[in-house]
Amino acid sequence: MRAVEFTGDVVFRDDYADPRPARGEVVVEVIRAGVCRTDLEIVRGYMNFRGVLGHEFVGRVAAGPARWRGKRVVAEINCVCGRCGMCRSGLRNHCRERTVLGIHGRDGVFADKVAVPIGNLHEVPDGLSDDEAVMVEPLAAAFQLVRQVRFERGQKVVVLGDGTLGQLIARVVHRICPSLVLVGKHSEKLELAEKVHIQTAEVGDFVPRQDADVVVDATGAASGLALACRAVRPRGTIVLKSTYAGGEPVDLSSLVINEVTLIGSRCGPFADALNALARHEVDVTNLVSRHMSVENAIEALELAARSDVVKVILDMACGR
Amino acid sequence: MRAVEFTGDVVFRDDYADPRPARGEVVVEVIRAGVCRTDLEIVRGYMNFRGVLGHEFVGRVAAGPARWRGKRVVAEINCVCGRCGMCRSGLRNHCRERTVLGIHGRDGVFADKVAVPIGNLHEVPDGLSDDEAVMVEPLAAAFQLVRQVRFERGQKVVVLGDGTLGQLIARVVHRICPSLVLVGKHSEKLELAEKVHIQTAEVGDFVPRQDADVVVDATGAASGLALACRAVRPRGTIVLKSTYAGGEPVDLSSLVINEVTLIGSRCGPFADALNALARHEVDVTNLVSRHMSVENAIEALELAARSDVVKVILDMACGR
Numbered sequence: 037m038r039a040v041e042f043t044g045d046v047v048f049r050d051d052y053a054d055p056r057p058a059r060g061e062v063v064v065e066v067i068r069a070g071v072c073r074t075d076l077e078i079v080r081g082y083m084n085f086r087g088v089l090g091h092e093f094v095g096r097v098a099a100g101p102a103r104w105r106g107k108r109v110v111a112e113i114n115c116v117c118g119r120c121g122m123c124r125s126g127l128r129n130h131c132r133e134r135t136v137l138g139i140h141g142r143d144g145v146f147a148d149k150v151a152v153p154i155g156n157l158h159e160v161p162d163g164l165s166d167d168e169a170v171m172v173e174p175l176a177a178a179f180q181l182v183r184q185v186r187f188e189r190g191q192k193v194v195v196l197g198d199g200t201l202g203q204l205i206a207r208v209v210h211r212i213c214p215s216l217v218l219v220g221k222h223s224e225k226l227e228l229a230e231k232v233h234i235q236t237a238e239v240g241d242f243v244p245r246q247d248a249d250v251v252v253d254a255t256g257a258a259s260g261l262a263l264a265c266r267a268v269r270p271r272g273t274i275v276l277k278s279t280y281a282g283g284e285p286v287d288l289s290s291l292v293i294n295e296v297t298l299i300g301s302r303c304g305p306f307a308d309a310l311n312a313l314a315r316h317e318v319d320v321t322n323l324v325s326r327h328m329s330v331e332n333a334i335e336a337l338e339l340a341a342r343s344d345v346v347k348v349i350l351d352m353a354c355g356r
Numbered sequence: 357m358r359a360v361e362f363t364g365d366v367v368f369r370d371d372y373a374d375p376r377p378a379r380g381e382v383v384v385e386v387i388r389a390g391v392c393r394t395d396l397e398i399v400r401g402y403m404n405f406r407g408v409l410g411h412e413f414v415g416r417v418a419a420g421p422a423r424w425r426g427k428r429v430v431a432e433i434n435c436v437c438g439r440c441g442m443c444r445s446g447l448r449n450h451c452r453e454r455t456v457l458g459i460h461g462r463d464g465v466f467a468d469k470v471a472v473p474i475g476n477l478h479e480v481p482d483g484l485s486d487d488e489a490v491m492v493e494p495l496a497a498a499f500q501l502v503r504q505v506r507f508e509r510g511q512k513v514v515v516l517g518d519g520t521l522g523q524l525i526a527r528v529v530h531r532i533c534p535s536l537v538l539v540g541k542h543s544e545k546l547e548l549a550e551k552v553h554i555q556t557a558e559v560g561d562f563v564p565r566q567d568a569d570v571v572v573d574a575t576g577a578a579s580g581l582a583l584a585c586r587a588v589r590p591r592g593t594i595v596l597k598s599t600y601a602g603g604e605p606v607d608l609s610s611l612v613i614n615e616v617t618l619i620g621s622r623c624g625p626f627a628d629a630l631n632a633l634a635r636h637e638v639d640v641t642n643l644v645s646r647h648m649s650v651e652n653a654i655e656a657l658e659l660a661a662r663s664d665v666v667k668v669i670l671d672m673a674c675g676r
Contacts, residue, residue, distance in 0.1 A: 082609075122590060127590060127591055130590035130591060130614065130615070184615070261608070270442060270447060270450035271447055271450060276608065276611055276612050277612065279609040279612045279613065285578075285605035286608075288581070288596065288606075288620075289402075289599040290620075291596055291618070291620035292596050292597065292598070292599045292621065292622055293599065293620070294450065294622075295450070295504070295619070295620045295621060296619075296620045297617060297618070297619050297620070298611070298617070298618040298619075298620075299615070299616075299617050299618075300608075300610075300611035300612040300613070300614060300615045300616045300617070300618075301612065301615055302612055302614075302615055
């Protein structure tokens, strides 16, 4: 099958072995897959991953139990043991033995097919487009914030970063905190948020005043946390959403002096994201910058790294 | 009067001008003062402070209203405006206009006398020794943890750092979580904790396993936070207690991946500390390494920086 493998270099292959599902897994034929900043970080060395890249996708179950065969699905990316202390305490996403699609110890979705545990599947309602479904994984990550932080109307919320994750977080939290401001570097991207009635500011015009109740760092850069420290109020909350390989030292003494709470936030509830999309509560459609074929994956990764681009989607039907 | 001034260098002076109390302030004659790691950080450039050093002390009110004259007192270190948004919302320690004794914009306590706002005073019960009273400020900082984190019996708690603050935090939290482990570099200091029945481990023998519910970083070094990240469990809590000038870059991606909550913690409730000492609930007496006279302040600061020393106290009565 076709697959985009990371071997230390990104390699497109048309002879990659088909996935062999383990017990309790199905094979999903990938329809579309999204390029995420994490994929770019992996190519820079993050997680020391080797294998097929990609974790955001929508597909159709090709082989597996009758309940699932032929269904259009999305899938959670953490593949868990179900037995360790974390799994037993309800923190399955933190399974000690987990593998993660296209990130850690398991092939990802930039391929014709992928093997996924049945327990990870979510059926996609008919009303959702393939592009919306591809957004479920990052949108779920945005919804995780609402589970971790108690947002209240009237709170001053700042989201740093105008990439996909920042855009999705702004869309989710804006429903609760309408005065939310999305701060970014790229006017083209900020306009996408303005089109869904979110206030924005270019980072050069944004003056941090240590007065925000909640600041979300979705910049994917150490400079984002440094800015968050200057924007958050004493006893306020910073949500750290982005992972990155390496980075500048950040002076964290302001966290101590101002008794700030910093919350790390990763994957989130797929059901919340699917429900919000099905009810048209969150609009994600204008975030898709371009569709490309999997044969052009290297170009797609380069494109996704460009500052004026939000979401690049690999359309697996192209050339199939 | 005698005073230890930081001008960029530490200078002992015997001709420093007496403090002139502002409206609402009293003059306190300092009895004893403690050397804190923050004083050492200030000498290295932290906070860009200039003036009389020192913020931990016990004294006697020399001039002020009859209610307070002659009383033995300790004093909170944040001197607040009472009018800003922080003060009005009950976060007086985070006053936007605050000065801080010996740390920011206001002379400290390594002097014969110091001016302090009346609202900052706490009378010291007769049963407490001067050395215990000197410990109230750092002990209050330790009690702040109990206000910020909900500790429960049975939780696995690790305190990193065997200096005064780590020792005090261990003593406070150990009452709730008896399996607490204090991790440090110095066997002499760890023995002080063992004498009050606290489990300890030398850092070389401590294997972080991402299984602690709460890890407190009181090391005063960036390496402490890095170790805390490896010791805390997924969805666990790190309390960041130490401030330092500069430092190594810390890879914070594990905070995101493991969805850790990091809480900055600074000054705490004096009343809680005074009550605990009065009821003999927390034993601090074995933490005093040496008494010295204020004339020898430079030597005292050097001594306080030594790895085998915990608390150095300036006895202001010496040579008065």
